Amino acid sequence: MEQKAVASATVRPQETITLNNSMKIPVVGLGTYKSDKKQVQHAISDAIDAGYRHFDCAWLYGNEDEVGQALHSKIAGGLVQREDLFITSKLWNNFHEKSKVIPMLEESLGSLGLHYVDLYLINWPFGFKENAPLCPTNHPEKSYSNVDYLETWEGMENCVKQGLAKSIGVSNFNPQQITRLLDHCKIKPVVNQVEVTPNLNQKDLIKFCKEHEIVVTGYAPLGRSAHHGTSGGPTPTMLDPKVIQIGEKYKKSAAQVVLNYLVSLGISVVPRSVHKSHICENINIFDFTLAPADVAYLDSLNKNQRVVTMSEFSSHPHYSF
Template structure:
């Protein structure tokens, strides 16, 4: 079951996020640094990920989220190595998540794909390995017809080998989660999905939580930040409702949205390569939102996704 340890720990220079317990007994910090580069600005080099990871660990982050498809596992690994070399953390104090890409879904491809990620990261194991999408692709990007139940058997092998301490999924819908739980030997610990004020995902979140499966919330800022979408629904960063709540606690609207996700028992994954915003995004543990404020933020929901992949919508196992 998921056990929430309520208090974050503040030291002079760092804020440590509390941990929750996963259904396999391992624990996971409730804030992760996002390193996916979907929002990278023009001119933002991939090398900035290395500094971002180091700055995050200095600020107190102990959980880093990456993926084979981001192409930044070497930079993540270098940032981790820098932090360890500086004596800020040991490997055991960190929680590293990476993900299997869609073109390696055959059972026999999973462990070699994870070994390649480990080589890129310069690590012996990851704390969490996720199937990135339930959709399988051929190497040319066209649809493949591999059942994610087969892929999951490869994931179970990766855990048996100790290459991944915990295993889970990403972008699985309620039907896919139920089918996986009904047929697996090892239950997934996490489903990493999009959750933010415009896409609150109550049914999927409560379904997973009832099954003892935690939720990592990607794109946590939703449309608060620019997504270059003319149809973007509210709220934006300067939304008056969010600004009023933020002023009450002396926080930014971004911090209010991240705290809203934590109050729901979720693990937000804010991405930033800016040192000040990285520190801001983990400074979330000296206030609580009221039940009414959590309800109010939930009322922004429009079920509108930041991440949609229309090219795959006719492919087997498309989840959205």
């Protein structure tokens, strides 16, 4: 028998997940990777109006100045207070030495115009030499640093001790790397940010992280759809005709179906958009429940295919996939 689509009137854009340090991470955040400097300011402003309070940033993205300006104009306008916001930034791979962690966070804080971030992440477990290119794809081995992420983590812990980060976490870490980190750390990571899409639903990693009180944040949740065809990655689920059809039943877009499915896995997500209609769509995902048959279809799409492989660095001793 056909399962009924369930819709309710409640919209809960401020839905949160509690972290192991009692802080709350809003389930939907706005991604900012590759968001053009001019467009990102409007995107942040539109996102705050739409109810977003969580922003996913990084030193590497090169637009933290513009993100900061947009946040401050909303704060100055009285629309939000700093305490309402959950701001994440990330340490890039060339700066894994313990002594570099605080200066790099300070640089991000300077750009963002903030005294602290809510979450600071080690972007990848593997490091590059400080003077190497930021993404050293030519003869990558020459650029590898031998700094252990355990050393980097000590620098991350110092960020918390100095009040520059309310919480710290990792990104793109596998279970073995997390276990090793948990065996040595003084402050537990609160988050592991990894790619999660229906093509790569990460159920095992999510379960593992949950058992260790670590929340998973799913990046590239829409399969980086606008770049499909240029990146060589798997077909984004939001382009699947059956998913578009599922969306029609609930009067939702395929992107909303995908995001609703992903948050039902117990994770937070950080879809990126610089267009107001998409920004609004991507947070308006809490007022419907997918029927079991629809969930089963989305489950069936798991093929362990990544958009972000960083396979150029697969010979690095700390490569995670």
